[in-house]
Amino acid sequence: MGAPTIVIGSAGRRLYLIDWFREAFAALGLDGSVVVTENDPWSSAASYGDVARQLPRYSDPAYAVELLDLVEDLRPRLYVSVNDYELMHLHVRSDLAEQLRSRGVLVPGVSPRWQLDCADKLRMAHQLDEIGVRTPATVRGGDREAITAMADQTEEVVVKHRFGSGSSGLAIVPARAAMAAVETAARSAPATGRDLEPDDRVIVQPRVLGVEHGVDIVGDLRDAGALRAVLARRKLRMRAGETDQAVTVDPAPFRRNAELIARAAGLTGLVDVDMFLDDDEGATVIDINPRFGGGYPFVHLAGADVPRYYLTQAFGIEDDEAWRDYATGVVSAKYESVRVTGHVD
Template sequence: MKIVISSAGRRAHYVEWFREALGRTALSGEVIAMEYRLHSPSTGLADRAVPSPAYNSPEYPEALREWCRAERPDLFLSLNDYELQILSGGLAEEMRSMGCRVAVLGAELQPIVLDKHRMATALAERGIPTPRTVLGSEVDRIRSSARSGDRFVVKHRFGSGSTGLRIVEAEALPDAVEQSAQTALGADGLPAADGPAATVVQEALPGPEYGVDGVFDVDGRGELLGVLARRKDLMRGGDTDVATTVAPEPFHAAIREIGAMLRPSAAIDVDLRDNADGEPQVIDINPRLGGGYPFCHRAGADLPAALIRSAVGLEPDPELLRYRVGVTSARREEFTVVAAPR
């Protein structure tokens, strides 16, 4: 079994945990870190490190195709949103035709999760709870109906890692949109030309925030294997620093619906926040292994083992996705040797 984890970068724990999970099976195999930067910590932890051209370079598709043809990997997971975007065109289909499961959404679905405006519309159409969302260029629609004391979030429409985030009251919205727009990127990852329309405005949700993984089979059948959830207790620079595991049941319906909408494979990472009535609302979807899963891993879940089981074609084992509720974990820094003299 050859498992490729691409662009793991500092999320190198995934490489480690896939190796451990593979080691516990009777399968022979290897976990391969594919990286553009060969001094990324994941390369030091993998069975093998493979350099790849940058995913936004013209050489990337052919290099990946060539490598897959020669190596025939079984499972390909990327941790980078922009790389997923590039794979979700024809490239993932080509890799699948070579027998590799690629955890990427279909080409018509991937643009929905990249665009926070389209995503909010798609969620609302399916009746999945999500805050009212307008483009920054339509901010007057929200201002006209705002009551004093209402708070609003401005963020980048194609953002990640909390880029462009501002939380303000209605009268400050136009300025906040203008400021946020100055650093906004477009769908192509380049500075956005359309200013305010490259931001979105939402009502600010007052309740606690949750990170939730939906775990699905790796063949794109959309079979939900389990749901893993934690409350985010402390955030720093767009990453969760401290979180406490919570019961998954309150999120099952939303994750099931999102699964039916996106037909994901392997894992999706969903951010939700409670409204004033304590009802969780979906604010963000990343169709990949996310930054918050480690908090559930530390509480006993084994997502890598569940995905390996699925890749081998074995019946799902629900035990692998069970974890203790109420476990608080904190992020730390770690150091890994990535090169040394022979």
């Protein structure tokens, strides 16, 4: 058996995640290697790993062949992708996630059904409602009758892209302006390959009361659906749809939702969930990203260590539960950096 090896796919700008896996290897006494795969050889992360491998785009027929060749060559024990579209291809559009697992590679994620639901905010709302997780009433932008009924019961509504990510298409408007906001959002709503009218690529919800939090739900990597940790932070400032500043908080108010989601989704590994916390209503889920999200660094810097947990599971190492402990009240903020990623003649 070669040196302990893991792969991070489509790391993009998340160089800190590569660093934290390296640190986890060192903390566990393993001389491990972090392989980074990208289709853009000049991306921030492409040349930052211990080993760099350029793969075709996930939509290229050659992607599967080259990914499986990489696995045969390097024999990694873990494959972590932080790209929504690559995850959809691995878990839904192909059987690559299962092919990797059959070769001894752990692939964190959710069931194919939940992967689809997380990408479609209308389906996600229905799924959450079915399992007893509080979520806003959600209707299609083209359902004018339902929007009118909603406007009779709330003062403000949230309009956003149904298949978007981050704050794509987001508008918070008076209920009487919902129709106009739908028309505006529909102009930039991403195409999905489905036969949908532009307005139906937008959703409308009543504005949720409370304070917005980011919550990482961590499932056992080998026992699908078994909850291992809940890590939470209160959002203090947003930038370009991602948490820019946050303070760590007690995860207890979010645990019931976490248990329900982990079990229903067949969760292995980490998912990033946005919830609003209201003193009277409790926690309401508004979005789920089935991967490391932009909010994980805030709990990591406060003491949590999910990369360490991933490695103990991947390499069969006995470890205590200290990886899920973190201090509350820790405020962190993101900042910009830049690195040289190549040269041209």
